[in-house]
Amino acid sequence: MNYKSYIILLGSVLLLAFIIAPGALADNSCLDCHEKLSAFSEKEKELNEVRVKHLARDVACSLECHATTIDRIAKSNYEQWTHSKHALFNVTCNNCHGGNPDSSVKEVAHKGVFRSSEFNSTVFYRNVPETCGNCHKRELTEFMESKHYQRLKALKQAPTCDTCHSPHEFKVLNVSEFQGLCSQCHNEDMRVAPSDAPDKAVTALKNAEKLKSEIKLAQDAIKQAKQQEKDVSTAQKSLDTAISIRDNLPVLWHGFNLPHFEEVIDSGIKAAQQAQLDTGTSITRPKTPGFEIITALTGLTAMYILTRRRR
Numbered sequence: 001m002n003y004k005s006y007i008i009l010l011g012s013v014l015l016l017a018f019i020i021a022p023g024a025l026a027d028n029s030c031l032d033c034h035e036k037l038s039a040f041s042e043k044e045k046e047l048n049e050v051r052v053k054h055l056a057r058d059v060a061c062s063l064e065c066h067a068t069t070i071d072r073i074a075k076s077n078y079e080q081w082t083h084s085k086h087a088l089f090n091v092t093c094n095n096c097h098g099g100n101p102d103s104s105v106k107e108v109a110h111k112g113v114f115r116s117s118e119f120n121s122t123v124f125y126r127n128v129p130e131t132c133g134n135c136h137k138r139e140l141t142e143f144m145e146s147k148h149y150q151r152l153k154a155l156k157q158a159p160t161c162d163t164c165h166s167p168h169e170f171k172v173l174n175v176s177e178f179q180g181l182c183s184q185c186h187n188e189d190m191r192v193a194p195s196d197a198p199d200k201a202v203t204a205l206k207n208a209e210k211l212k213s214e215i216k217l218a219q220d221a222i223k224q225a226k227q228q229e230k231d232v233s234t235a236q237k238s239l240d241t242a243i244s245i246r247d248n249l250p251v252l253w254h255g256f257n258l259p260h261f262e263e264v265i266d267s268g269i270k271a272a273q274q275a276q277l278d279t280g281t282s283i284t285r286p287k288t289p290g291f292e293i294i295t296a297l298t299g300l301t302a303m304y305i306l307t308r309r310r311r
């Protein structure tokens, strides 16, 4: 087959996936029904009454205004979810709420679905980590080591997964978005949590950016050295260490052990810088004598920090 047939084949597979995917989603009764839902929460019912009163007085305009608001709230869970990565990966309502997605009869579909305020609900705030952890195992493992988790289980005020990953978009907040969120508990007045944690967290995540740029420098240096037909195997090893540290950071973060987090980032930065030195092409940083020993030591330190159990 030449490349044109490959492109045609790939195109057909993609087309097929597009045709099949919505069909597969449509089989889920939670989605089918909730997509069309009208008002049901207290606030929605309240608005509905306003609507009915307006209707009684024949105020047509307000009817429309409120109808839009009501529909928006009623569908909001569904709509936010459609914009999430979960929707893209076919993680549906029943994956977190339970129930029977094969039945289109509400009472049957809702068997095992509880309100988030009920302690036996999979989405009760204290049960949320385990619910998410069914799929996000590594984040849960780290989170269980954190003071946040210990506080959560001890019935004290602490964030759970969806505190920081706004339902139902379940997106990753960026630094500027989450700083205010942390400060809701981490502040001088509340005294439930150290007030300097948000600032420290921001510093740590900035350091993670430094690691990323050092890795980029190392990759460039290795590329250059390869062009000059130099042996890059030692440099590649250091770079691999740095990359695996970088890739593990979003998971490691959930331990909320900032000194440890910083330590790991620093070891990654050192490994990336060592990779640059190893190529021998770096002009900004002179080659240190005995750098093989340093490489080995950096690697060992990194492995030690990574594998060591904390606390």
Ligand code: HEC
Binding pocket: 029, 030, 031, 033, 034, 037, 040, 093, 094, 097, 098, 099, 100, 101, 102, 103, 104, 105, 106, 109, 110, 113, 114, 115, 116
């Ligand atoms: C036939 C329509 C229908 C189907 C199917 C359906 N729901 Fe619902 N759902 C509703 C309605 C209506 C409400 C509003 C509250 C009520 O009437 O019980 C609701 C409320 C909810 C709530 C809010 C909690 C509560 O009890 O009020 C959750 C969570 C929920 N549904 C999840 C699901 C999941 C998960 C599925 C699939 C396993 C599902 N629903 C299937 C119609 C449906």
Ligand code: HEC
Binding pocket: 030, 031, 034, 077, 078, 081, 086, 091, 092, 093, 094, 095, 096, 097, 114, 115, 116, 117, 123, 124, 128, 162, 167, 168, 170
């Ligand atoms: C990744 C997990 C996850 C998925 C997927 C998910 N939810 Fe939720 N949902 C939660 C969590 C956690 C809460 C509790 C937090 C809150 O109240 O906002 C919640 C709360 C709710 C509530 C508020 C009612 C209550 O019990 O307090 C409704 C209604 C709801 N979800 C409906 C849906 C529907 C409909 C879908 C599918 C379109 C869906 N959810 C998909 C995790 C999820």
Ligand code: HEC
Binding pocket: 085, 086, 089, 091, 095, 096, 128, 131, 132, 133, 134, 135, 136, 161, 162, 165, 170, 171, 172
């Ligand atoms: C049934 C499995 C499943 C469950 C349960 C689940 N997730 Fe996910 N989650 C996924 C998949 C699959 C992805 C997309 C692939 C990836 O990023 O790993 C994802 C992605 C994410 C992302 C990254 C989104 C992005 O924009 O990059 C976040 C954050 C997330 N989930 C949080 C949660 C939270 C919080 C819960 C619990 C309330 C939860 N998930 C429950 C499977 C699940």
Ligand code: HEC
Binding pocket: 128, 129, 130, 132, 133, 136, 139, 140, 143, 148, 159, 160, 161, 162, 163, 164, 165, 172, 173, 178, 249, 250, 251, 253, 254
């Ligand atoms: C106090 C806030 C907070 C809590 C609690 C929290 N997260 Fe996160 N989560 C974040 C932040 C911030 C990031 C991005 C970290 C980064 O970029 O290094 C993130 C990243 C993620 C990602 C994306 C990882 C990736 O590889 O990009 C997933 C998935 C996730 N969290 C799931 C969870 C789950 C599951 C829980 C509960 C067990 C949880 N989070 C609890 C703040 C939180």
Ligand code: HEC
Binding pocket: 147, 148, 151, 157, 158, 159, 163, 164, 178, 181, 182, 183, 184, 185, 186, 192, 193, 194, 197, 198, 201, 256, 257, 258
């Ligand atoms: C709902 C309240 C709440 C929110 C929101 C919250 N925290 Fe916490 N945090 C706590 C509590 C409570 C503790 C435990 C304090 C203790 O036991 O000393 C804690 C502990 C910590 C610790 C450990 C401090 C130490 O001395 O070991 C770090 C780090 C931390 N939080 C970071 C964050 C970050 C970063 C965010 C935002 C992304 C955040 N927290 C959001 C309540 C919260």
